[in-house]
Amino acid sequence: MKSKKTPPPDFDLLFNPKSIALIGASNNIAKWGAIVFLNILLGGYQGRVYPVNPGEEQIFGHRVYTKVSQIPDPVDLAIIAIPAHLVMEAVLDCIRKEIHMAIVITSDFSETGEEGARLEKELTELARASKMRLVGPNTMGIFSASANLTALMPPVRPRAGNVSIVSQSGNIGTQILAWGEKFAVRFNKYVSSGNEGDLRSEDYLSFFGKDPETKVILTYIEGLEDARRFFETAKAITPFKPIVAFKGGRTVAGARAAKSHSGSMAGARELYEAAFRQAGIVWASTTEEMLELAAAFSFFPLPRGNRIGILTRGGGWGVIAADACMEMGLEVPPLDDALIRALDKILPSYWSKGNPVDMVASISMEDYLTCLEMLISWEKVDAVISLSGDAGPLSGILSDVKKKAEGFVAAENLERISSQILAARIQIHRRTYELIEIHKKPILAVGGSLIKGEKGAQADFSLPQFRTPERAAMAAGRLYQYSRYRSAVGAF
Amino acid sequence: MKSKKTPPPDFDLLFNPKSIALIGASNNIAKWGAIVFLNILLGGYQGRVYPVNPGEEQIFGHRVYTKVSQIPDPVDLAIIAIPAHLVMEAVLDCIRKEIHMAIVITSDFSETGEEGARLEKELTELARASKMRLVGPNTMGIFSASANLTALMPPVRPRAGNVSIVSQSGNIGTQILAWGEKFAVRFNKYVSSGNEGDLRSEDYLSFFGKDPETKVILTYIEGLEDARRFFETAKAITPFKPIVAFKGGRTVAGARAAKSHSGSMAGARELYEAAFRQAGIVWASTTEEMLELAAAFSFFPLPRGNRIGILTRGGGWGVIAADACMEMGLEVPPLDDALIRALDKILPSYWSKGNPVDMVASISMEDYLTCLEMLISWEKVDAVISLSGDAGPLSGILSDVKKKAEGFVAAENLERISSQILAARIQIHRRTYELIEIHKKPILAVGGSLIKGEKGAQADFSLPQFRTPERAAMAAGRLYQYSRYRSAVGAF
Numbered sequence: 001m002k003s004k005k006t007p008p009p010d011f012d013l014l015f016n017p018k019s020i021a022l023i024g025a026s027n028n029i030a031k032w033g034a035i036v037f038l039n040i041l042l043g044g045y046q047g048r049v050y051p052v053n054p055g056e057e058q059i060f061g062h063r064v065y066t067k068v069s070q071i072p073d074p075v076d077l078a079i080i081a082i083p084a085h086l087v088m089e090a091v092l093d094c095i096r097k098e099i100h101m102a103i104v105i106t107s108d109f110s111e112t113g114e115e116g117a118r119l120e121k122e123l124t125e126l127a128r129a130s131k132m133r134l135v136g137p138n139t140m141g142i143f144s145a146s147a148n149l150t151a152l153m154p155p156v157r158p159r160a161g162n163v164s165i166v167s168q169s170g171n172i173g174t175q176i177l178a179w180g181e182k183f184a185v186r187f188n189k190y191v192s193s194g195n196e197g198d199l200r201s202e203d204y205l206s207f208f209g210k211d212p213e214t215k216v217i218l219t220y221i222e223g224l225e226d227a228r229r230f231f232e233t234a235k236a237i238t239p240f241k242p243i244v245a246f247k248g249g250r251t252v253a254g255a256r257a258a259k260s261h262s263g264s265m266a267g268a269r270e271l272y273e274a275a276f277r278q279a280g281i282v283w284a285s286t287t288e289e290m291l292e293l294a295a296a297f298s299f300f301p302l303p304r305g306n307r308i309g310i311l312t313r314g315g316g317w318g319v320i321a322a323d324a325c326m327e328m329g330l331e332v333p334p335l336d337d338a339l340i341r342a343l344d345k346i347l348p349s350y351w352s353k354g355n356p357v358d359m360v361a362s363i364s365m366e367d368y369l370t371c372l373e374m375l376i377s378w379e380k381v382d383a384v385i386s387l388s389g390d391a392g393p394l395s396g397i398l399s400d401v402k403k404k405a406e407g408f409v410a411a412e413n414l415e416r417i418s419s420q421i422l423a424a425r426i427q428i429h430r431r432t433y434e435l436i437e438i439h440k441k442p443i444l445a446v447g448g449s450l451i452k453g454e455k456g457a458q459a460d461f462s463l464p465q466f467r468t469p470e471r472a473a474m475a476a477g478r479l480y481q482y483s484r485y486r487s488a489v490g491a492f
Numbered sequence: 493m494k495s496k497k498t499p500p501p502d503f504d505l506l507f508n509p510k511s512i513a514l515i516g517a518s519n520n521i522a523k524w525g526a527i528v529f530l531n532i533l534l535g536g537y538q539g540r541v542y543p544v545n546p547g548e549e550q551i552f553g554h555r556v557y558t559k560v561s562q563i564p565d566p567v568d569l570a571i572i573a574i575p576a577h578l579v580m581e582a583v584l585d586c587i588r589k590e591i592h593m594a595i596v597i598t599s600d601f602s603e604t605g606e607e608g609a610r611l612e613k614e615l616t617e618l619a620r621a622s623k624m625r626l627v628g629p630n631t632m633g634i635f636s637a638s639a640n641l642t643a644l645m646p647p648v649r650p651r652a653g654n655v656s657i658v659s660q661s662g663n664i665g666t667q668i669l670a671w672g673e674k675f676a677v678r679f680n681k682y683v684s685s686g687n688e689g690d691l692r693s694e695d696y697l698s699f700f701g702k703d704p705e706t707k708v709i710l711t712y713i714e715g716l717e718d719a720r721r722f723f724e725t726a727k728a729i730t731p732f733k734p735i736v737a738f739k740g741g742r743t744v745a746g747a748r749a750a751k752s753h754s755g756s757m758a759g760a761r762e763l764y765e766a767a768f769r770q771a772g773i774v775w776a777s778t779t780e781e782m783l784e785l786a787a788a789f790s791f792f793p794l795p796r797g798n799r800i801g802i803l804t805r806g807g808g809w810g811v812i813a814a815d816a817c818m819e820m821g822l823e824v825p826p827l828d829d830a831l832i833r834a835l836d837k838i839l840p841s842y843w844s845k846g847n848p849v850d851m852v853a854s855i856s857m858e859d860y861l862t863c864l865e866m867l868i869s870w871e872k873v874d875a876v877i878s879l880s881g882d883a884g885p886l887s888g889i890l891s892d893v894k895k896k897a898e899g900f901v902a903a904e905n906l907e908r909i910s911s912q913i914l915a916a917r918i919q920i921h922r923r924t925y926e927l928i929e930i931h932k933k934p935i936l937a938v939g940g941s942l943i944k945g946e947k948g949a950q951a952d953f954s955l956p957q958f959r960t961p962e963r964a965a966m967a968a969g970r971l972y973q974y975s976r977y978r979s980a981v982g983a984f
Contacts, residue, residue, distance in 0.1 A: 112842050169808025222811060248808060253824035254815030257807070257848050269819075286962045287812060315749070316661025316740060319714060320779060323746030327761075332745035350604050356749050470778045 009133040009199060011207045013101035015144040015189050017076035018047050020151070021068045021099070023090050024082035025051030025059050032105060032153055033081045034059075036141065043150030043157060050075065068093045078102040079141075079151055084109060084119065087137070091123060095130040102127070103151065104137035110195050111138055120197040127198060139194030140170030143177065145187060146213060152192075154178075159457055161186020162215035163294045166193055166204040168222045169248065176218065176290060181457065183291035184450055184464035185298060188213045202230040209237035216297040217243045218290055222258040231279045238280030239489045242482055244293045246284040247272045280485045282478055289474065295464040296475040300383075300442035302483035306330045308476060309381035310356035311372055313388045318356030321385055321446075321469035328477030332356070333380050346370055359388065365424040369431050376439050383442040383479070385472045386432075426451060430461045442479060444472040501625040501691060503699045505593035507636040507681050509568035510539045512643070513560045513591070515582050516574035517543030517551050524597060524645055525573045526551075528633065535642030535649060542567065561588045570594040571633075571643055576601060576611065579629070583615060587622040594619070595643065596628035602687045603630055612689040619690060631686030632662030635669065637679060638705060644684075646670075651949055653678020654707035655786045658685055658696040660714045661740065668710065668782060673949065675783035676942055676956035677790060680705045694722040701729035708789040709735045710782055713764075714750040723771045730772030731981045734974055736785045738776040739764045772977045774970055781966065787956040788967040792875075792934035794975035798822045800968060801873035802848035803864060805880045810848030813877055813938075813961035820969030824848070825872050838862055851880065857916040861923050868931050875934040875971070877964045878924075918943060922953050934971060936964040 026033035110117035141152040145160035154174040167173030170192040249258035250269035312318035352358035453459030466472035518525035602609035633644040637652035646666040659665030662684040741750035742761035804810035844850035945951030958964035
């Protein structure tokens with residue numbers, strides 16, 4: 001439990017520092033002090049960085065200081081990457097310099113045994129007594145989009161967006177950031193909370209809850225020192241902002257691996273799942289689901305009900321989507337006559353005449369977009385899952401014919417087909433975005449590719465693409481469950 | 493039900509035809525008659541192909557015949573891709589030519605209503621009366637590795653292996669073939685069974701059961717006309733050969749979409765799951781799982797028990813793997829002292845000293861392979877999940893440092909690092925393969941990439957890579973469940 005005198009953390013120093021001292025900066029790229037420095041520099045951070053290392057004079061073109069207290073200018077944030085036995089002295093020097101926030105990357109504290117735990121406790125008490133708060137120790141760092149700050153051990157470079165993360169595992173956090181591009185997730189703030197000797201998950205959670213730049217919160221939890229405070233904090237946020245959480249260490253073997261609990265943690269999965277539900281937290285049942293859900297909550301408005309329209313060009317895919325929706329507690333309402341008649345005018349005579357709307361052989365972009373608009377604007381659906389959402393069949397069939405037809409068809413025709421496909425794909429993504437905005441309903445697209453913009457990154461109008469109908473149905477189901485929770489607690 | 497006079501199908505004519513007549517062959521690449529022809533030609537089929545089309549003289553350099561009966565040489569297999577109302581006449585001509593196997597690609601039969609159903613029935617009876625059997629109608633074609641035959645509508649080009657498929661949805665079948673490269677699955681035979689007017693899933697199943705080239709059978713089912721025969725056929729195969737099955741149309745909405753059943757099919761999921769279990773069929777709960785399981789059964793020996801060793805370089809990943817194993821009914825046994833002492837000699841002092849074996853900062857390839865060998869040869873594990881299975885961290889960290897360090901580190905050093913990483917990755921894949929062979933235990937690798945060989949395809953020694961620890965645990969669980977079934981029925 002925290003002492004009553006604990007000073008409140010100033011998270012602006014952490015996520016928007018004007019200046020940083022990197023204690024343990026190095027020229028040797030096999031050392032974290034070099035890698036973190038390179039990450040910060042190459043990430044485009046615009047503030048001042050002061051490398052600190054008594055054995056160097058210059059690092060990557062920057063003047064080096066032997067101690068933090070020798071830096072002439074004010075320092076907002078210290079990052080500490082030196083051996084454990086030297087950390088106490090460095091923190092004392094930070095206190096002299098009146099630094100109020102530090103990231104302790106150094107490991108070999110409470111995670112390695114009693115002696116480390118004792119040192120960690122001493123460190124925390126020392127810092128707090130001087131109005132200094134600590135991230136870590138044993139953290140892999142932080143990211144902040146607003147400061148272009150990638151103070152990270154792993155060299156990931158997240159794109160700026162509205163999802164913020166706190167992760168109790170640096171490896172999992174890194175994986176989440178690295179998967180971002182694949183699942184169309186862009187990040188605002190990230191913190192690897194490490195051993196949580198001082199600042200804990202619930203502290204970051206509380207800040208993200210109030211942070212106007214954060215729309216969706218993602219958290220990876222292994223163990224909670226003060227579960228009550230965590231869930232109370234979460235419960236105050238979820239009526240306004242979704243929290244997606246994954247719990248590691250749900251079983252005896254998992255908890256043993258997490259080293260944070262004894263065998264008595266068996267059955268913890270059910271306990272946590274119930275606690276999550278009560279606090280309105282969205283449960284991610286797999287690691288990948290965290291990202292899929294972050295994408296869904298980040299991109300889409302909340303559906304007002306559980307009725308799903310399915311648009312497909314392949315019968316089997318439609319069947320699977322319908323099954324997956326029902327198994328997620330969603331409805332797939334039969335079409336009414338007026339909508340069938342309207343679709344009859346566009347689609348070939350042998351279309352499915354039901355929901356899923358199987359457009360069969362119809363592969364024109366215009367017809368697809370017309371069908372999509374009819375379906376999303378129908379008052380009896382709350383969301384649409386589109387299994388043709390990216391001109392998938394169009395680009396699939398045509399680009400493959402292209403590949404296979406080389407030598408049989410003139411090259412300039414193939415070139416023309418290619419640019420037509422890309423133009424059609426871009427138009428589909430843009431128009432789908434518009435339809436989502438106009439109708440305030442999610443359109444979950446399956447199986448297409450993200451469209452690349454500058455530097456090969458996902459273009460701004462590129463919609464997330466779920467891997468399979470099952471993944472889209474899972475996301476739609478969780479959006480609906482959370483929407484229902486918000487209605488129930490009166491915040492919708 | 494089949495008439496007693498139904499002639500047995502000669503599947504050698506289908507999967508190893510010496511000659512093929514393509515009825516409806518075309519020069520127009522917007523027509524399936526052209527696309528299928530191109531697929532056959534470019535797939536490397538070595539037999540004779542006779543295009544049939546009364547309106548053409550030459551197609552892609554081949555002489556065209558106006559009717560099948562005009563072809564001077566014997567024909568093993570007819571492929572029919574002409575409008576539905578012309579199919580009967582074409583089949584009559586095939587009968588005159590004494591062709592005993594035909595693939596009817598043409599759609600607009602029983603799937604579009606009563607008239608189509610009547611035509612389909614007439615066609616089937618006509619064919620059977622003359623010892624001719626039919627695939628389809630409304631099929632997307634077949635693939636046969638032994639004949640290099642890609643008689644397919646979609647232009648996929650599967651790699652040759654030991655997995656054979658029958659799919660009641662051509663789209664799903666295509667997706668399975670297309671996913672093959674991604675999930676390291678190579679195929680032997682594939683048939684899109686279409687409407688199953690004549691030959692049904694159980695006929696292909698029965699053949700694959702006896703086929704020495706087929707090690708694993710994959711099947712996508714929507715509806716079974718004769719479920720008893722299907723499950724009896726399966727039950728005779730599963731004591732010797734795994735069948736992985738996915739059922740589409742498990743819910744009211746799914747079944748309605750499959751159009752094969754009424755609302756009374758609700759609850760079919762539980763019925764099918766029970767029937768699968770009783771027949772020893774491996775249940776794939778998602779579309780992707782079909783592929784992951786095909787990879788697992790295709791590459792790995794069956795585990796003799798449920799005890800899993802986990803090897804990791806990241807704490808969080810290890811926790812998640814341990815949870816996922818236990819939730820799949822697997823055990824994660826604690827290490828015994830002898831093994832801990834042996835690992836102590838290799839790993840840094842602060843390694844986890846438990847299972848998961850967290851190798852922490854140890855990233856050398858040699859140490860990794862030594863740990864892997866110690867763990868897989870330990871008599872108390874039946875399989876290993878390796879979360880570092882592809883030099884993932886090695887290549888991840890180093891290649892990213894490379895990217896980020898440009899301008900700070902000499903280019904030739906970076907080049908050298910790159911080739912070292914590739915060489916290390918290749919050695920890890922090869923050695924892992926050897927260890928699987930020697931110890932007859934699965935080693936399921938997570939998160940790495942497939943190694944590319946010639947033409948960019950997966951190299952022969954490249955192991956499958958599961959996307960996440962959860963996916964590897966799922967596969968290990970299913971391998972174990974099937975292994976237990978085989979022991980129980982006395983075939984192991």
